[in-house]
Amino acid sequence: MKVTIASRQKSSKFPVTLEVPGTASTIKVADIATALAKKYPKYYPDRQRLTTEDKKVLTEQSLSEQGIDESTPIYFKDLGPQxxxxxxxxxxxxxxxxxxxxxxxxxxxxxxxxxxxxxxxxxxxxxxxxxxxxxxxxxxxxxxxxxxxxxxxxxxxxxxxxxxxxxxxxxxxxxxxxxxxxxxxxxxxxxxxxxxxxxxxxxxxxxxxxxxxxxxxxxxxxxxxxxxxxxxxxxxxxxxxxxxxxxxxxxxxxxxxxxxxxxxxxxxxxxxxxxxxxxxxxxxxxxxxxxxxxxxxxxxx
Structure with a gap:
């Protein structure tokens, strides 16, 4: 599944599209965080905050359970060194x-x-x-x-x-x-x-x-x-x-x-x-x- 990661902070790295194995019904936020960290090692999972467009923090539910599909961007915030x-x-x-x-x-x-x-x-x-x-x-x-x-x-x-x-x-x-x-x-x-x-x-x-x-x-x-x-x-x-x-x-x-x-x-x-x-x-x-x-x-x- 292709997942688009956007950022509310100014950054030349975003938006970025990630290829994450699975479907919206099987992929969870941990999978997204891992894929993003693999592309940008600086942003290890604990340093990330992933939210929906209306700023709701993603939970441990699957993407589909949170209303997210390939057309829905996920927003990233860098929490800084942890x-x-x-x-x-x-x-x-x-x-x-x-x-x-x-x-x-x-x-x-x-x-x-x-x-x-x-x-x-x-x-x-x-x-x-x-x-x-x-x-x-x-x-x-x-x-x-x-x-x-x-x-x-x-x-x-x-x-x-x-x-x-x-x-x-x-x-x-x-x-x-x-x-x-x-x-x-x-x-x-x-x-x-x-x-x-x-x-x-x-x-x-x-x-x-x-x-x-x-x-x-x-x-x-x-x-x-x-x-x-x-x-x-x-x-x-x-x-x-x-x-x-x-x-x-x-x-x-x-x-x-x-x-x-x-x-x-x-x-x-x-x-x-x-x-x-x-x-x-x-x-x-x-x-x-x-x-x-x-x-x-x-x-x-």
């Missing part, structure tokens, strides 16, 4: 894992004097380290991504959030001498410390359970989407975000540091935006999607 989502996540979460030990152990170098850490500082350090170690392990062994890559330049923007807000910002202010052992600001009773750790641990385990539920919805090597059910999903579409918010709120309550609140506010705001978008997509894609669910916060939003 990087794998798994790699991006490893870089993002790796920042705090490097930064927090530096501020925690090199207090004399950073603050000018050795510090005996208060129980609050010790608990916060291990909570933060375990949180991001969990995220790294989930990236390697749990997550299955619906999109394999993202634009390379985005890795700097995404990493800045974790490296600066939950890295340098949180570490510098929480492990400083003003919260050290023997200070009024660093004093916490046992109920305060252990209560915060208990809530944090529950939220982290709950977050992990929701990630496992989402993983089990998608067979390996596919982009299949389905309605999630089970723990957390009875009330909200994105309980993983809600439990993450609870975990960081426990850190805020334990530290009482403005730096923790700043990170939590920014992170929660971003997660809420993502949750609303995913909630709308669920309702649009699945006609039988449960109506009682909210986006992220049970019964509220």
């Amino acid at each position: 990087i794998g989502w798994r790699t991006v996540f490893l870089i993002e979460y790796g920042g705090p894992l490097l930064i927090h030990p530096l501020f925690y152990y090199a207090t004399k170098l950073i603050y000018g004097s050795s510090i005996e850490h208060s129980p609050m500082q010790v608990a916060t350090y291990y909570m933060v380290m375990l949180h991001f170690l969990k995220r790294e392990l989930e990236t390697l062994f749990v997550h299955r991504f619906s999109h394999g890559t993202m634009p390379f330049t985005n890795v700097f923007k995404n990493s800045a959030h974790y490296w600066f807000l939950s890295g340098f910002n949180l570490a510098y202010w929480v492990y400083g001498p003003w919260f050290a052992q023997g200070t009024v600001a660093g004093a916490r009773n046992d109920v305060w410390v252990y209560g915060s750790v208990a809530v944090w641990a529950w939220a982290e385990l709950s977050n992990l359970m929701t990630h496992i539920t989402l993983r089990n919805l998608r067979p390996p090597g596919t982009r299949v989407r389905a309605i999630p059910y089970g723990y957390g999903f009875d009330l909200v579409s994105c309980p993983n975000y809600f439990f993450e918010f609870v975990a960081w709120t426990a850190v805020c309550f334990l530290t009482t540091s403005w730096s923790a609140f700043l990170f939590n506010i920014v992170a929660t705001g971003q997660m809420y935006v993502w949750a609303v978008k995913k909630h709308k997509n669920y309702k649009k894609e699945f006609k039988d999607y449960p109506r009682n669910r909210t986006s992220m916060v049970p019964f509220i939003a």
Whole structure:
């Protein structure tokens, strides 16, 4: 079958006609992407966005199921150099894992004097380290991504959030001498410390359970989407975000540091935006999607 690839961007390479084995009823978007990459190796499949004339992104259905035949042009957009989502996540979460030990152990170098850490500082350090170690392990062994890559330049923007807000910002202010052992600001009773750790641990385990539920919805090597059910999903579409918010709120309550609140506010705001978008997509894609669910916060939003 002959397929015409046009471009909305100015390019001397387009339009181009490709010979793709098969018919409109058997050819899928992956076949088109492979054929285009074979002709122009620079445009490997993850770098391509293929759409119809009315800008609808082509799905995994056959061309005929999407109303495309030999007379219908397919529009191409170059997404630019790409990087794998798994790699991006490893870089993002790796920042705090490097930064927090530096501020925690090199207090004399950073603050000018050795510090005996208060129980609050010790608990916060291990909570933060375990949180991001969990995220790294989930990236390697749990997550299955619906999109394999993202634009390379985005890795700097995404990493800045974790490296600066939950890295340098949180570490510098929480492990400083003003919260050290023997200070009024660093004093916490046992109920305060252990209560915060208990809530944090529950939220982290709950977050992990929701990630496992989402993983089990998608067979390996596919982009299949389905309605999630089970723990957390009875009330909200994105309980993983809600439990993450609870975990960081426990850190805020334990530290009482403005730096923790700043990170939590920014992170929660971003997660809420993502949750609303995913909630709308669920309702649009699945006609039988449960109506009682909210986006992220049970019964509220």
